[in-house]
Amino acid sequence: MAGAQSIATADPARKVHDPxxxxxxxxxxxxxxxxxxxxxxxxxxxxxxPRGKLISxxxxxxxxxxxxxxxxxxxxxxxxxxxxxxxxxxSKIRFxxxxxxxxxxxxxxxxxxxxxxxxxxxxxxxKAERTARVGKLVAHLGVKIDLALYPYQLSGGxxxxxxxMRALIVNPEILFLDEPFSALDYEMTLFMxxxxxxxxxxxxxxxxxxxxxxxxxxxxxxxxxxxxxxxxRAVEFVAYDAPRPRTLETMSExxxxxxxxxxxxxxxxxxxxx
Amino acid sequence: xxxxxxxxxxxxxxxxxxxxxxxxxxRVVDPVLLPSPFSTFRAMWTGxxxxxxxxxxxxxxxxxxxxxxxxxxxxxxxGILLGSSEKVYRSVEFLIDFFRxxxxxxxxxxxxVLFGVGDRTKISVAAxxxxxxxxxxxxxxxxxxxxxxxxxxxxxxxxxxxVLFDVMLLESLPQTFVGLRNGVSLAxxxxxxxxxxxxxxxxxxxxxxxxxxxxxxxxxxAAIFAAGVLGYGLNLLFLLVERRFVHWSGK
Numbered sequence: 001m002a003g004a005q006s007i008a009t010a011d012p013a014r015k016v017h018d019p020x021x022x023x024x025x026x027x028x029x030x031x032x033x034x035x036x037x038x039x040x041x042x043x044x045x046x047x048x049x050p051r052g053k054l055i056s057x058x059x060x061x062x063x064x065x066x067x068x069x070x071x072x073x074x075x076x077x078x079x080x081x082x083x084x085x086x087x088x089x090x091s092k093i094r095f096x097x098x099x100x101x102x103x104x105x106x107x108x109x110x111x112x113x114x115x116x117x118x119x120x121x122x123x124x125x126x127k128a129e130r131t132a133r134v135g136k137l138v139a140h141l142g143v144k145i146d147l148a149l150y151p152y153q154l155s156g157g158x159x160x161x162x163x164x165m166r167a168l169i170v171n172p173e174i175l176f177l178d179e180p181f182s183a184l185d186y187e188m189t190l191f192m193x194x195x196x197x198x199x200x201x202x203x204x205x206x207x208x209x210x211x212x213x214x215x216x217x218x219x220x221x222x223x224x225x226x227x228x229x230x231x232x233r234a235v236e237f238v239a240y241d242a243p244r245p246r247t248l249e250t251m252s253e254x255x256x257x258x259x260x261x262x263x264x265x266x267x268x269x270x271x272x273x274x
Numbered sequence: 275x276x277x278x279x280x281x282x283x284x285x286x287x288x289x290x291x292x293x294x295x296x297x298x299x300x301r302v303v304d305p306v307l308l309p310s311p312f313s314t315f316r317a318m319w320t321g322x323x324x325x326x327x328x329x330x331x332x333x334x335x336x337x338x339x340x341x342x343x344x345x346x347x348x349x350x351x352x353g354i355l356l357g358s359s360e361k362v363y364r365s366v367e368f369l370i371d372f373f374r375x376x377x378x379x380x381x382x383x384x385x386x387v388l389f390g391v392g393d394r395t396k397i398s399v400a401a402x403x404x405x406x407x408x409x410x411x412x413x414x415x416x417x418x419x420x421x422x423x424x425x426x427x428x429x430x431x432x433x434x435x436x437v438l439f440d441v442m443l444l445e446s447l448p449q450t451f452v453g454l455r456n457g458v459s460l461a462x463x464x465x466x467x468x469x470x471x472x473x474x475x476x477x478x479x480x481x482x483x484x485x486x487x488x489x490x491x492x493x494x495x496a497a498i499f500a501a502g503v504l505g506y507g508l509n510l511l512f513l514l515v516e517r518r519f520v521h522w523s524g525k
Contacts, residue, residue, distance in 0.1 A: 075425055097429040104422035108522035109444045118440075119430040152525040166430075 024086070026051035026174060026206045027072060032081035034064070034071060041067055043231035045081070049174075054200050054207040056217035058263065059227030059235075060271050065210045068232070069176045072208070073097050085173065093174070096167025096205075100179040102159040106151040112158075113147035116166045123170070137165055141199060157188035161195060168199065174206040182212060189213075190248075193220060201244055214267070218260045219246060226263060228270045236266055309492040318496035327493070330481040331500050334465055337393060337477065338508065341400035341461045346454060349405040353412025353453075357446065358438055363413050370410055378403030378464050386472060396468040403464050404457035411453025415446030448523040451516040458508045466501055478504065 025048035032045040041064040049055060049072075057065045070076040072083050074090040075097075085093045099105035106115055116137070117130040125133070138147070143165065145158050154162065160180055167175055180196075181189045197220060200207055211217040217224050224238040240259045242250055250256055291311050297303055298310045309317075321327025356363045381399050389395040419442045427441045469479025478501045485494035516523060 073429060075429060095429075097426070099422055099426060101422050104420045105426045107423065107441070107444070108525060109447075109520075122431050122436065150522065152522060170430075 024051065025049060026085065028082075028084050029072070030082045032071065032083065033079045034067060034076070035079055040231040042071075042081075045232060045234075047225070047234055049206065049208060050223065051206055052204050053222040054209065054220055055223045055225055056209045056211050056221040057225045057227065058211060058214060058217045058267065059232065060229050060267070061212075063227045063229050064232045065212075065227060066178050068227075069178060069208055069210055073176050094170050094172050096164075096170065096172035096175040098160070098164050098167050098175070098177040098180045100182055102156065102163045102180075102183065103151075105163055106159055108151050111148055111150055112145065112154060112162045115151060115162055116147070116169055119166060119170050133169060134165075137169055140202060141165070141168075141195075155188070156184050157192055160184065160192060164196070164199065168203065168205075172205060174208065177207065177209045179210050179212060181216065189216070194245075196220060197245060214260055214263055215251065218256060218263060219251060224259075224263055226266050226270070229273060235270060238263055238266075306489070306491060309495060313492045314495040314499070317490075317492035318499055321493065321496050322500065326476075327481055327497060327500060330476050330478050330497070331504065333476045334462070334469065334478040334501070334504060337397055337400070337465045337469075338458065338462045338504075341397045341465065342404055342454070342458045344397070344401040345404035345408055345457055345461065348401075349408035349453075349457075350412050350450065353409045353450075354416055354438075354443065354446070356409070357413035357416025358442060360417055363417060370406060370413075374406040374410055378460070379467055382468065382472065391473040395472065396465055396474075399468060400461040400464040404461040407460055408450070408453040408457040411456070412446055412450050415449025415453075416442050418449070419445035447520045448516070451512060451520060451523070455509055455512045458512065459505060462501075462505050462508065 027049035029045060029047045029049075032042050032047075033040070034042040057068060059065055067076060071078050072090070073095060083090065085095075107118065110118065113134060116134050120130045120133060134147070137143075143161060145154065145161065147162075151159050151162065160183075164177075164180070177196075181192050184192060193216060196207075199205075200220075209217070209220060211220075218240055221240055224240065226235045226238065227233070228235050238259060240256075242253065242255055294308075294311050298305060298308060318327070322331065356366065378399055381402060382395070385395045385399045385402075389398055423441055423445060424437060427437045432440060465477070466479035466482075468474070469477030470483040474480040478497055481497040482494055482501070485491070485497055
């Protein structure tokens with residue numbers, strides 16, 4: 001637990017943060033516990049997610065990477081503990097969630113446009129404003145997809161881009177991405193990394209990315225959270241500060257290579273422990 | 275070769291007609307029992323255009339459509355209701371499976387007592403059989419809605435009711451159409467059987483039975499083919515409707 005203790009910022013009072021207080025952590029996780037039948041996936045887990053950063057969660061298979069963001073996003077109930085966004089529960093905030101399986105996350109009966117606008121429809125936004133807001137987002141991101149098509153008429157990358165836009169349309173305070181590119185081929189993955197980086201630079205939304213690809217995790221992130229085997233501990237919260245936009249050349253720079261090697265070291269040490 | 279590909283489905287038909295003609299020509303079977311394709315189709319043509327067969331055909335269509343419609347109106351909302359809660363479905367699953375496995379024809383005497391001799395009995399037995407098939411499919415369609423899609427809607431803040439109407443209902447549509455196709459086929463089977471026996475005056479079942487009794491073999495075969503055309507046509511109709519409205523099915 002020593003590692004986790006040193007990471008958690010001392011904030012015993014846990015007072016409600018002023019959202020404009022930019023240096024305060026965005027999400028505070030305290031005493032999180034979760035069991036699946038006999039296995040403790042999380043046991044009294046503490047962690048702070050910094051504001052306006054893109055962080056990746058990386059760790060051994062089955063350590064509970066996806067479970068972590070699913071609990072933070074309120075998709076899975078927690079057994080014990082508290083997760084607060086600027087002192088508020090998840091039900092009080094606007095957030096976006098991008099699933100790994102875009103095919104099953106999109107609504108195939110709606111056109112791409114209506115898929116993106118669906119969260120606005122749930123919020124009761126008028127049709128005219130929905131159209132305006134989707135149009136604005138499309139222009140903002142420079143997306144070139146025919147949004148009159150149905151999801152199954154789009155390529156995998158286009159579908160995932162549409163589902164990212166669906167997550168962004170509500171101007172989320174935080175965006176969760178669960179292995180968003182792992183169902184895409186390498187060429188499309190490279191393209192989508194650029195798209196995501198662009199979205200991040202444009203919006204500066206706090207993003208939490210679960211990845212099983214270390215290259216991708218380091219390349220995209222400001223910080224990489226390395227988890228141990230279950231019950232998961234935060235082994236290290238590695239910083240990677242290369243300036244953006246990062247390009248393919250970034251991946252051959254010494255800084256990138258050493259950060260990735262260090263993460264791999266920690267990862268392998270944790271895997272062997274199992 | 276490529277240009278001939280669209281003709282492939284007709285090969286089987288042509289072979290059947292050829293074997294049939296050959297059988298008649300070589301007198302393998304008594305010509306009284308097996309008339310030639312020509313006299314069969316002539317009987318079908320005259321029956322459908324000017325004879326009673328056309329009226330019988332329409333009667334059977336009417337009964338099948340009524341029973342399927344009644345079954346759908348009852349079974350689709352009920353299936354959605356049962357499917358939206360797995361616990362509720364599990365508690366009635368045995369009953370549904372039991373009556374789904376019970377031959378609906380075994381229900382004739384009971385329905386005769388309830389509704390008397392006439393259309394109401396035929397239609398209600400057929401509706402009973404079709405309703406269980408549709409109910410089962412709709413409920414499974416709702417229950418097997420993709421978990422990710424339900425989660426996606428939940429994450430976006432959809433209420434339980436919105437999830438039901440915006441996601442589960444649409445998710446279940448492909449399976450609902452499977453149920454409707456099976457349901458209409460079963461309804462037709464039951465209607466045709468019912469038309470053969472209980473005090474019937476018309477319908478394709480009656481037509482087949484009467485022609486057999488009178489030994490008018492071309493007319494009997496004609497009525498059988500008419501029933502085949504009807505069954506195939508109804509299935510095709512549902513497929514076309516499904517393709518039009520459930521465009522995402524299987525994609």
